[in-house]
Every structure is written in C-alpha cells, then in structure tokens.
Amino acid sequence: MTAAAHVPNKRRWRGPKWGLAIPSFIWYILFFIAPIAIIVVYSFGTKDSSKLVPVDFSHLGFHNYSEVFSKLFFDVFSGTLKIAVFATFLCLIIGFPVAYFIAFKVSEKWRAILLGLVVIPSFTSFLIRTIAWRIPLSANGEFSKWLQDLGLISAPLDVLGTKTAVFLAIVYNYVGFMVLPMFVALDRIEGSLREASKDLGATRSSTFMSVTLPLSGPGVVAGIVLTFIPMCGDYVTATVLGGTKGLMVGALIDSQFRGAQNWPQGSAMAVLMIVMVLLSLVVGAALVWLARKLLRLGRPAIDAYRSRPRREPKPSRFPDLLQPLLGIWTFLVLLFLFIPIFLVIRHSFNGGPSFSVWSGKYSTVWWGGAPGRTASGIPMIGLFKFDEAGPMLVRFLVIIAIGILLPLIWRGIKGEPNRHLGRWSVLVAFVIAIVVNGLSTDWYLSIFQQAGVGAGLRGSFLAAFGATIISVVIGGLCGVALARHPGKWSTVMMALLFLILVTPEIMDAIALAGWMQRLGGPFNSDTLGIPFGMLRLWVGQSLYASAVVTLIVRARLAGLDGALEEAAGDLGAPPGRAFRQITLPLISSALIAGGLLSFTLCLDNTVISSLISGASSTFPVALISATKSEIKPFWGVGAVVLFVMTMALLAFVARVLKKSGSSSGEIAATLGGG
Amino acid sequence: MTKPNEPMRMLAPDSFRAVLSRRALFQLGGAAAGVAILAACGSDSSGGGAATTAGGGADTTAAGGTSDLLSQYSNVVNKASGNLAMFTWGDYNDPEIVGALADSTLGVTMKVDYYPSNEDLITKLAAANGTSGYDIVVPTGPYIPQMLQKGLLQKFDKTKLPNIVNVDPQYLSRDWDPTNDYSVCKDWGTTGWIYNKTVITTPITNWKEFMEATKGAGSGRTSWLDSSPNVVGPYFWQDGGDWNTEDTALLDACEKFLVDEIAPHIKSFDSYPSTAIAEGQYDLSMAWNGDARQAFARIADAGGNPEDWVWGIGGPLTELWMDNYCIPVGAPNVEGAHAWINWLLTPEVSIKDLLYHGYHSGMKDIDKLMAELAPDAPRVDMIFFPEDQVANMRTGEVNSAQDRHTAILDKMKVAAAG
Structure with missing residues (x-):
C-alpha cells in the first residue's frame, strides 16, 4: 500500500485527529473485535459437542495449537502456502505483460476496452466461474474428448479433484486483481520520464529496468497483497474443484467448524493461518528490502558494466516483435479470462438437466410455450x-x-x-x-420460479446495496481521516484493517453468527420493517468491503496534494464546508471505485452470508448449497441475470464518470479499483 | 417448470404418471375424478388443524376403481401460506413437489438448501441458535437426542399431522424419539457402493473387497461419503463387527487403518457422487442407495453407458439409516412446516417423492402402494430390500465415539491431501 504523503500539520479540524474514523472504530469494535475475540478464546478450550456452543472452557490451554503443529495439519498449511506463493508468482508473470501492454502500447480507446475486458469477468459470480471450470476439466467433457481425438492425451482428462485444478482456477480467479493495480501504477508513470530516459541514450531494456520497473513497484506490491491474502484463505475454489488432494487451509478450517464440530481446533487453525499470512508478508517485504539493498550495493558494478564501451547499438528487430508479442499474450490472457464466462452462458441454455454436463442440445421450448411441453407437434424440417x-x-x-x-x-x-x-x-x-x-x-422463463434462485437474486442485490452504502460511508470517512489526519491512531487503524482483510471468512462467519444472535434486538427480529436477516447481511458483508473502501480512498487522497483543503481552511471555510466542497469532489472517484468493488465483493460473499443469514438468502448462498447436489442449468441463468444487471450498473457509472470528464483510462482505472 | 428431460430423470414409470394424471391428483377443484381424495385440501383451507379425514367416500370409485387401497390411508392436506425454508440433504425431494406442487397444493413457496452431513446441519442451527430461518430440517435419527439436548428442535403439534397414521409402525417410536413428538420418518436407506466394471474388473461383493478396490484398481479414482459414521462403519462391518463400539483400542486400530492405508487412495469425500460420476471423476464410490440410483440416470444423461456400472449393497453388515422431518426452534413458518410434513405423509405424494430420491419412505404396505401406483418403476431393487438383506443392516448410535468418528474423518481428509 502506498505510504501517506506528508501533510503539513496545519489543520482547522478541531476534534481529535481520528474524529472521522469514529464510525469505523465503533463498527469494527462492535462487529469484528468483540466477536472475533470470543472465537479466539475458543481456541484455548476443548471440544464438547453436547453443548450448544461446542466448547468446554474448564481446561484452558494451548493443546489445540500444539495439535495443529502435528505433521498432518502442518502439511496442509505448507501446501496452501506453496500454492498461494506459486499462484501469486504466476499471476504476476501472466499479469505484468498485460498491464504493461495496456498501459503503454495501445491507444486511449483500446486501453479502455482492454481494461474493461479484464474487469468484466470479475463481475460474474465468483462461485459460478469456479464451478464452470468443472465443464472443460471433466473427464467425460467435450474438451477431454477433443484432446483425445487430437491424440494429445491417451486417457480421459484427469484433472478435476487434483491440485492442478485448484491451481488453475485460483490463478484464474485472481489474475485480474493482479493486473489492475499494476496497470494503475504503470499508468501513473509520466510518459516524459520514459522519454527522457530514451533521449539520454538508454536502450529500451535499460529504460524498462531502471525507470518503468522500479516505478511500477507499488502496483506490484498492491497486486501481490490483493492476490496472496485471499488465496491463502480461499475456501470456494478448493471445495468446488479440489477433492481431497486440493485441500487448503480455508477449507480445512471450515471443515473443523462444520464437519468435525471442533470449534476450538478450528479457531486455533484460523489464528495460526492469520499469523502465517502476516509472517509470509513480512518475509516477502524483507526479501524485497534485501534485494534493493543488494542492488544498491552492487550499483557501482552494474553501472560499470553498463557503461562499458560498446558498439553502437544496432536498431534491433526486437522492438518490432515486442508489441505484437505482447498483444498476442494479452489476447490469450483475455481468452483465458473469458472461457468460463462463455461456458456459463452456453450452459444456461443447456437442454439437459445438469449445469456441468452438456447435453449437446439447447433448451428450446418455443418462446411463450407452456414450460414442460416440447415445441408444438408440427414436424419441423x-x-x-x-x-x-x-x-x-x-x-x-x-x-x-x-x-x-x-x-x-x-x-x-x-x-x-x-x-x-x-x-x-x-x-x-x-x-x-x-x-x-x-x-x-425454459430455464430463463422459469428462473424466478425456481426455489431459491429468484429470491436469492433479489436478496443478493438488496444485501450488496445496503452493505455497500455502509462501506462507502464509514470507509470514506475513515480513508479521509487516515490520509489527512494521520497519527498514532492510524497505525492502530491500519493494523485493524489488515486484520480484517486476513481473517478467514469462516472464522468471521462463526463469530458473527453467535454474536448477532447474542446482541438480539434488530438482529433477532424484524425492526422498522427491516428483516433481521437482511440487517445481518448488511453488517456481515460490510466488514471486508469497508476495509477495501478505506484503503482505496486513503490511497487516492495520499496521492493528491493537501494544499487545496489547506487553502480552503486558510480562507476561513469551516471544516464541514471544506470537506463538502473540496475533499468530497477529490475522493468521489475513489468512492465510486470503492463502492463498485465493494458491491461486487458483497455480491460474491458466500461463507459469512451463509452462516449469518437465513435460508437461501442470497444467490451464492443458495448456489453453494446447490453444489452439494446436482447443479441445475438454472443456476447458470441466475448467474447470467446477475451479470447483466451488474454490467448495466457498471455502464451507468462509466457514463456518469465520462460526463464528469475523466479519460477512458481513468474511468477504467476507477472501475477497476485504482 | 418441468423440463423436457425431467420425466426420464425422475425414473418414474409411465404407468405412475398415467395414474397420477387420471386421478387429476394435484388439480384443486378439478373435475369429479379424484376430488374425493383431496376433498380435505379443498375444504380445509381455513388452516385449522384437526383432521378432516377424507377418502373412503363412494365417489372414489369414479376415479378408476383402483382407489380402494388409497382410501385406507389418511389423506388430509392442510393449507398454509408464505415462504417455507427447508434445510435438507442433496437431491432429496422431487423438484416438482418442492416447486409447483407445493405452491399449488399447499400455497407455500419453498426454498431448499442442502447439507452434506448431520454435523453441518447442527453447526448451522447451533451457530444461529433459533435464528437460522429454516422451517424444516431432516436429521438422521441418532443425531436427534443431541439436537434436543442443545434445544434445537421444537415439539410437533400432532393435531396438524393426522397423516402420521400412514407410517408403518416399525418406522415410528424409534429409540431417538420414542413418542415421535419431535420427528417423523422421512425415509430410510442403506449404504453400499457403485463402480465402473470396465475399470474395476474384480467384482465387489463385500466391504473387504471394497477396501481392496479402493487401494487397488480404484486408487485415486474413489470417493467415500463425507460423513463420519459412514467412513468408520465399513471398517467394522467388513468383519461383521459393531460399528457403534466405544472401545478406544478398536477405534485406534480403525483410525490407523483408515488414515494410513485408505486415505491416500481417496480422490474425494463426496456425499453425493452421482454428478461427479457422470462427469467421469470416479470409478468407485461409496454411496447411499438413492444417490447411486440417481447416478444411473445421470450417467445416461451425460452420454455414458449405465450398463458399465454396478451397484452393490454393503456386506456382510451394513448400515440402516433413517432421516426424519423435524421443525427447528425459531422456525418462521411453523404452520407451513406442519402442512408440508403432513402432505408428504400422504401416500401418493410420498410415492411420487420416493420415485425421485429412491429411498423407502416408510409408508405402511408400501409394496401394495408401489404395485398400484408404480408397478414398473425401474431399479426398485435399489429401493426395497429383501428381509435377509435388511437383517444385515445396523442402525447407528450417537455415543461417546461420535467425537472420535469426526476426528477420524478429519484426519483422513488431511492424510488424503498428502
């Protein structure tokens, strides 16, 4: 994350520095720290399945922790870490050329289109995209048969239920999160710097090495953090595709809480997982620091090498090749991103009874015909x-x-x-x-009559909408406070935000479910016409989302000069007015970006929602439960409907931004969360 | 809402469909035929509770002369309204019954969520403690005492369940709820396996051979159930032992065997392997009989050859489990929950549902019902079992070994990842 710019300490703000962050503090203490603290206490207890909360506190101790360090569990931890590190690395390798190509090699117009194409897949339900990978990977699927016909493989594909499947889907699911921050960082590099470097005689490669690459650093770091952390806690991918061989910590923790009813062990594992993620980030940061240090030490040698007498560089054919190569690469990556989307759309028309098994026929009851009847009896030719x-x-x-x-x-x-x-x-x-x-x-006609799907779609939108409003308000205020009034408190807040980002969802879910039930009031019975299940979803989904909004707003303001607000203050504007007229317009794009990002995160929220809210409350909650039996094609229809509605929203926002005069690159960056 | 292919998949014989449509079973206020059967449902819309027993009237002869049998059953259908949320096992009800029919007959809109194990159900109910939003849950018998102890289930209003008399007495008054105040049998089944005989060429006839196949020809292509009693059971059944044992030495040996010898060969712990079998993921699966029966339909749907697959029932001993309809504490629509449970206890709905999920639904004289309503149902040998097979089936208990069972499954999962 980018460091806060230095802000002169001349404020007109009279309250405490953290005044604007008060809502966030209250929110997080009430709905994160308190419930999670209870769960952490569980980790010192012993399992007792006869109790409602199956934990016995009579013998507190560290036995759950020592058990996790037994070889069995430890293997899963290290396996997860391995997958996450490799997958992050792969995302970086795959994503960087794409970000580079989009940032420097295409026209303004194409830049917007390409960025849109990178972003769009992530607006399709995360869960359905993951499930869709079952289609090409299935042993009896068409893809497997094509490969066999081509003679590339001799036996049917055997990928589903292996680490390979998890690895593939995890790279797929997160590569977009890597491309966007890198693009934003690259895009901010002034073209003049690169020009200057070239004018001074640097070759393309040395411009890249000594100007572009170092300046893209923050974007790369942001990308790594955004992909690595959720990968470590990923539950959906491993559960849907992994089988036993793809077991990851997130799924293991989940099965401790749900399958084994061993809450103490589950929470001990969750605590250790958080520690593991933090430690690996620290190690990563240390490595980067070390590398820089070494580079600096070795600088004279490198310079000496660079400035060795050389033949005049021939105009090489390399640059001519670079652009098309990058273009092809970007095209391939985009194709990869869209494979599951195409499959979801096609299978929503599946004539057969199952989503993942393609029947070879489209579902074709004549439009308006009574569902269940085949087309009229007239023979057709x-x-x-x-x-x-x-x-x-x-x-x-x-x-x-x-x-x-x-x-x-x-x-x-x-x-x-x-x-x-x-x-x-x-x-x-x-x-x-x-x-x-x-x-x-067929499936489309009946979508809103299908048990769970129609209600789930409505519930998803309502929940995501409410949670997004909460997130934008508290996250926006907190982000402003962090950027403009930093102090000792901001370290505390940043640590808190980070903790929220790394806590595994299942732990939040268990903690919140019990906690909300204990809080009672509007959380247990409908108040003021708000169904309590919806209120729970708003609160539950807003935690992660508001943390994201906070960081985006903070990053945005940190990159802007505080002088404007200063000036307003000097000219006698009261803080409220300065905020309204200066700060708010400055952060509006960040608020929109954060709002959109949090909206999609909330739409995809599965684990927390499924434990805190009632039956089939949202689309992913209903869908994850449907994965326990045969997935019918109407789930694909639901995903398509969700996708279309999200895209409409996105188009609307893009239009608003365009009216406000942003360039297409900025719009795309905004939509992508930069 | 019925899809063109669904009739095939329901595995319902045409004769049953004919019977159903002839009786105009689900058309409220329909023509004369069959109205008597549903008289209660037409007239009893005031909700109320007390049984207006229908059937038996002289009119029924008009329905085609086959209803003497059905008239011996209680056929009360109570109306309800609003949403009805059920938390149940995967693919456990005919989609038509939970969809259009529940809507038109009971007046409720169903939402259905699924779980893979009893532990999963209990965790969700316990974490929400009365605010889960579910109206109906379907735990397996031995788990009911634990759920009662945690205060998760509420007492039935039995006046609203008059059709309980349709249940064969041998499936009532079980140990876990001797008075059926909290639970009533939904259906029961057993555990066995299904395998691809083109890959696993040695026939599997008992659990020992199943274990050998898991380690041998099916290694890396085998799924076991994701339910702890079901993974521990076969170890004891293979030698005719007691799977409810609390003897720690025996359980230690069981754990060692399963974790060290079996787990590394398992591809997935999957309670509903039928879809994945159709996708081509497994060659051998431990499965409940109804899901295995659905697998045959799904293999055909996916263009595979069902003839390549063989179903086998566990031996020398195996399981007899019984799942039960219960109403959780805090259910938002208690009225609707009773109406649903009572409706599912009417013989025709019960048999229609049975033909989809493939489990014995506990109706009394079920063979006569089947003979009348679905004489040519396919693969009934996977639903009904002869006496000598039932004699080898053992019900589970939840005792001090339960924690051990869940721990064993947990360790197996981790060991399988290796």
Whole structure:
C-alpha cells in the first residue's frame, strides 16, 4: 500500500485527529473485535459437542495449537502456502505483460476496452466461474474428448479433484486483481520520464529496468497483497474443484467448524493461518528490502558494466516483435479470462438437466410455450429443427445481419443515416434472434420460479446495496481521516484493517453468527420493517468491503496534494464546508471505485452470508448449497441475470464518470479499483 | 417448470404418471375424478388443524376403481401460506413437489438448501441458535437426542399431522424419539457402493473387497461419503463387527487403518457422487442407495453407458439409516412446516417423492402402494430390500465415539491431501 504523503500539520479540524474514523472504530469494535475475540478464546478450550456452543472452557490451554503443529495439519498449511506463493508468482508473470501492454502500447480507446475486458469477468459470480471450470476439466467433457481425438492425451482428462485444478482456477480467479493495480501504477508513470530516459541514450531494456520497473513497484506490491491474502484463505475454489488432494487451509478450517464440530481446533487453525499470512508478508517485504539493498550495493558494478564501451547499438528487430508479442499474450490472457464466462452462458441454455454436463442440445421450448411441453407437434424440417445448433446459428446470424444491414439500407434510400436506427437495430436484432431461437425459454422463463434462485437474486442485490452504502460511508470517512489526519491512531487503524482483510471468512462467519444472535434486538427480529436477516447481511458483508473502501480512498487522497483543503481552511471555510466542497469532489472517484468493488465483493460473499443469514438468502448462498447436489442449468441463468444487471450498473457509472470528464483510462482505472 | 428431460430423470414409470394424471391428483377443484381424495385440501383451507379425514367416500370409485387401497390411508392436506425454508440433504425431494406442487397444493413457496452431513446441519442451527430461518430440517435419527439436548428442535403439534397414521409402525417410536413428538420418518436407506466394471474388473461383493478396490484398481479414482459414521462403519462391518463400539483400542486400530492405508487412495469425500460420476471423476464410490440410483440416470444423461456400472449393497453388515422431518426452534413458518410434513405423509405424494430420491419412505404396505401406483418403476431393487438383506443392516448410535468418528474423518481428509 502506498505510504501517506506528508501533510503539513496545519489543520482547522478541531476534534481529535481520528474524529472521522469514529464510525469505523465503533463498527469494527462492535462487529469484528468483540466477536472475533470470543472465537479466539475458543481456541484455548476443548471440544464438547453436547453443548450448544461446542466448547468446554474448564481446561484452558494451548493443546489445540500444539495439535495443529502435528505433521498432518502442518502439511496442509505448507501446501496452501506453496500454492498461494506459486499462484501469486504466476499471476504476476501472466499479469505484468498485460498491464504493461495496456498501459503503454495501445491507444486511449483500446486501453479502455482492454481494461474493461479484464474487469468484466470479475463481475460474474465468483462461485459460478469456479464451478464452470468443472465443464472443460471433466473427464467425460467435450474438451477431454477433443484432446483425445487430437491424440494429445491417451486417457480421459484427469484433472478435476487434483491440485492442478485448484491451481488453475485460483490463478484464474485472481489474475485480474493482479493486473489492475499494476496497470494503475504503470499508468501513473509520466510518459516524459520514459522519454527522457530514451533521449539520454538508454536502450529500451535499460529504460524498462531502471525507470518503468522500479516505478511500477507499488502496483506490484498492491497486486501481490490483493492476490496472496485471499488465496491463502480461499475456501470456494478448493471445495468446488479440489477433492481431497486440493485441500487448503480455508477449507480445512471450515471443515473443523462444520464437519468435525471442533470449534476450538478450528479457531486455533484460523489464528495460526492469520499469523502465517502476516509472517509470509513480512518475509516477502524483507526479501524485497534485501534485494534493493543488494542492488544498491552492487550499483557501482552494474553501472560499470553498463557503461562499458560498446558498439553502437544496432536498431534491433526486437522492438518490432515486442508489441505484437505482447498483444498476442494479452489476447490469450483475455481468452483465458473469458472461457468460463462463455461456458456459463452456453450452459444456461443447456437442454439437459445438469449445469456441468452438456447435453449437446439447447433448451428450446418455443418462446411463450407452456414450460414442460416440447415445441408444438408440427414436424419441423431443416432450418426449423429447433433443437439443433447448426440451423440455430444460421438463423441467429441472418437476423443479426438484417439488424446490421437495415441502417445501411435506410441510408441508401433516404440518403442520410438514421441515428436511432443505427444505434438500436443491432441490439433489437440480437434480442429478436434470441427470442426466435427459443433461447430465452425454459430455464430463463422459469428462473424466478425456481426455489431459491429468484429470491436469492433479489436478496443478493438488496444485501450488496445496503452493505455497500455502509462501506462507502464509514470507509470514506475513515480513508479521509487516515490520509489527512494521520497519527498514532492510524497505525492502530491500519493494523485493524489488515486484520480484517486476513481473517478467514469462516472464522468471521462463526463469530458473527453467535454474536448477532447474542446482541438480539434488530438482529433477532424484524425492526422498522427491516428483516433481521437482511440487517445481518448488511453488517456481515460490510466488514471486508469497508476495509477495501478505506484503503482505496486513503490511497487516492495520499496521492493528491493537501494544499487545496489547506487553502480552503486558510480562507476561513469551516471544516464541514471544506470537506463538502473540496475533499468530497477529490475522493468521489475513489468512492465510486470503492463502492463498485465493494458491491461486487458483497455480491460474491458466500461463507459469512451463509452462516449469518437465513435460508437461501442470497444467490451464492443458495448456489453453494446447490453444489452439494446436482447443479441445475438454472443456476447458470441466475448467474447470467446477475451479470447483466451488474454490467448495466457498471455502464451507468462509466457514463456518469465520462460526463464528469475523466479519460477512458481513468474511468477504467476507477472501475477497476485504482 | 418441468423440463423436457425431467420425466426420464425422475425414473418414474409411465404407468405412475398415467395414474397420477387420471386421478387429476394435484388439480384443486378439478373435475369429479379424484376430488374425493383431496376433498380435505379443498375444504380445509381455513388452516385449522384437526383432521378432516377424507377418502373412503363412494365417489372414489369414479376415479378408476383402483382407489380402494388409497382410501385406507389418511389423506388430509392442510393449507398454509408464505415462504417455507427447508434445510435438507442433496437431491432429496422431487423438484416438482418442492416447486409447483407445493405452491399449488399447499400455497407455500419453498426454498431448499442442502447439507452434506448431520454435523453441518447442527453447526448451522447451533451457530444461529433459533435464528437460522429454516422451517424444516431432516436429521438422521441418532443425531436427534443431541439436537434436543442443545434445544434445537421444537415439539410437533400432532393435531396438524393426522397423516402420521400412514407410517408403518416399525418406522415410528424409534429409540431417538420414542413418542415421535419431535420427528417423523422421512425415509430410510442403506449404504453400499457403485463402480465402473470396465475399470474395476474384480467384482465387489463385500466391504473387504471394497477396501481392496479402493487401494487397488480404484486408487485415486474413489470417493467415500463425507460423513463420519459412514467412513468408520465399513471398517467394522467388513468383519461383521459393531460399528457403534466405544472401545478406544478398536477405534485406534480403525483410525490407523483408515488414515494410513485408505486415505491416500481417496480422490474425494463426496456425499453425493452421482454428478461427479457422470462427469467421469470416479470409478468407485461409496454411496447411499438413492444417490447411486440417481447416478444411473445421470450417467445416461451425460452420454455414458449405465450398463458399465454396478451397484452393490454393503456386506456382510451394513448400515440402516433413517432421516426424519423435524421443525427447528425459531422456525418462521411453523404452520407451513406442519402442512408440508403432513402432505408428504400422504401416500401418493410420498410415492411420487420416493420415485425421485429412491429411498423407502416408510409408508405402511408400501409394496401394495408401489404395485398400484408404480408397478414398473425401474431399479426398485435399489429401493426395497429383501428381509435377509435388511437383517444385515445396523442402525447407528450417537455415543461417546461420535467425537472420535469426526476426528477420524478429519484426519483422513488431511492424510488424503498428502
């Protein structure tokens, strides 16, 4: 995380420095520290499954900790660490060229498009994306059969339920979180610096090594932190794809609490996991520090080497190759990011009963036909065979083509283009094509009648919306306080935020479920028309999200001069007005970015939500429970609906930002959480 | 909402569908035929509770002359309203029953969540302590005393469950709830295995051979149930031993065997292997009989050959488990929960559900019911078992060994990761 810029200590703020952070402190003490403290106490107790809270406190001790250090559990810890370190490294290697390409090698317009493409997959339900990997990896799936037909493998794919599957999906799930912060950092490098370096005779590679790379440092660090921490606590990926071989600490802790009913051991493991994550970050930081130190010590030697007499560098063919290579790489990475999305969309039309097993047929009850009935009894031929992919594609393309041609024909006849036709005809044709092909039928028609899905979607949006408002308000205030009024308290707050980020979700979940039940009041019965389950979701989801918002706002303000607020203060503006008229506009983009990020995080929240709220309260809660049995295609439909609604929201925000005059790069960076 | 393929998947014979539609079973206020059966449900919409026993009337002959049998059952259907949330095992009810039929017949909108083990259920209920939001839960019998001790279940209002008389008395008054004040049998089943005979070429006929296959031909391609009694059970059953033993020496030996010898060969602990079998993940799976039965349909759905797969029932001893409908403390819709449980105890709904999940639903004279409603149901040998097989089935107990069982499964999971 970027360090706070030095802010002159001339404030007009009369309250304590941490005044703006008061809501955050109250919130975190009430809903994080207190419940988690209770759980930490559990870790010194003994399991007693006859009690409601299955912990016996009569013999307190460290026995749970020593048990975790037995070889068995220790192997899982080190295995997880290995996966997380390698996966983070891989994300870095995969992501850096992409971020570099987007930041320096493409036009402004393409930059926005490419960034959008990097961001979009992460707005699809995390859970469904992970589940979707079961499709290509399955031994009886098409992909496995293609590979066998090509002779690349002799036996069916055997990847599901192995470490490889977990590794693949984990890299997939987090690579976006690596690209964005790196892009933001690279994007901030003044082009003039790189120009200057080249003007001074530096080669491309030495410009890269001594200007670009060092300046991208903060972005790389942010990327590593953003990927490594959640990887360590990942529960979903390992559970959905891992089998026994892909067991990770997050899933192990979860099974301690749920399967084994061993809360003391579970919380001991959670505490150790937090320690493990913090330690590895410290080790990582130390390594970076050491490397810099060594580099500095070795500087004279390197300089001497660099300035050795050389032949005049020939204009090499390397640069010409670099750009297309980077472009191809970026394209491949984007393709990788979109594979599960395509599969989710296709399988939401699956004619078979299961999401993950492709039936080879599209679900094609004629639009408006009674669900459950096949198309009318009239025999159909050729293009009208409604359940075959080939004719369907033809129909689809024909209708789209008409949509494209229509404005051209209009122009041919009238002599001038019709703006509305140009804008809408393809879209309308697309919708018609979907309807005519019967694609939107069946699972789509029934989506809101499916037990759990419709209600889950509504619940997801309501919950994420409320939690986001809470997060933006308390996170925004706290972020301002951290950036503008730092002091001893900010160390405490930063430590707290960090703790919130690294605490495994299942631990939060167990802690909060018990705690909210104990708090009672609005948490146990509907108050003021707010269902208590919803209130619990707002609170539970806001913890992680508000921490993220806080850090984003702080980073944003730290990068801006405090002089404006100073000036307002000097000119006699009261703190409230200075905040409203100066600070708020300055952080608005960070608030939007933080809000969007927290919205998607809340939409994806699975573990906490499933334990604190009631039945099928949100989409992922219902979906994770559905993974316990056969996943029906309507889950894919739910994910698509969720995706479309999120995208609409995103488009709206992008439009608002565009109106406010930001460049496309800035917008994308904002949307991506920079 | 029924999908084109679902009839196939329900494994319901056509004859049963014909019977159902002929009787216009679920059409409230439908034409004369079958109305008598549901008279109660039509007229009893005031909710109330007390049984208006229907059936038996002379009208029933109009329904096709086959209803003498059904008229011997209580057929009360009480109306309810609002949402009804059930927390249950995976794929445990016919989607049509929890979907459209619950809506049209009872007037409730169902939400269903699933769990893979009793421990999972108990943790969720205990953590929420009365605020879980669920109206119906389905624990396995031996876990009921523990749940009562924790105060997680509430007493039935038995006046709202008049159809309880339809349950075969041998599935009532079990040790865990002798008066059935808190629980009533949903269904019962057993544990066995299903394997791909093209890969595992040596037939498996008992647990010992199952263990050998896990370590041998099925190594790395085998799933065991994700439920602690079920992983400990086979170790004791293979020699005809008592799986409820509390003898620590025996349990130590069991742990050593399972953790050291078995765990490294296991690909997944999976309580519902049927989908993953269809995807091609396993060649050998320990499975409950109903899920194994669904696997055959799913293999066919995925384009595989069900003939390659063999189902076997555990031996020399194996399990007999019974799951029960219960109402958790703090259930938001107690009225609806009673209405649902009572509805599922009507013979036709019970049999329709049975044909989906594939477990004996505990109705009295169930063979006659099947003969009338579903005479050509496929794979009934995986639902109903002859006396000599039932004689080898043992019910579980929850005793001091339970903690040990969960610890063993836990260690197996970790060892399997190795």
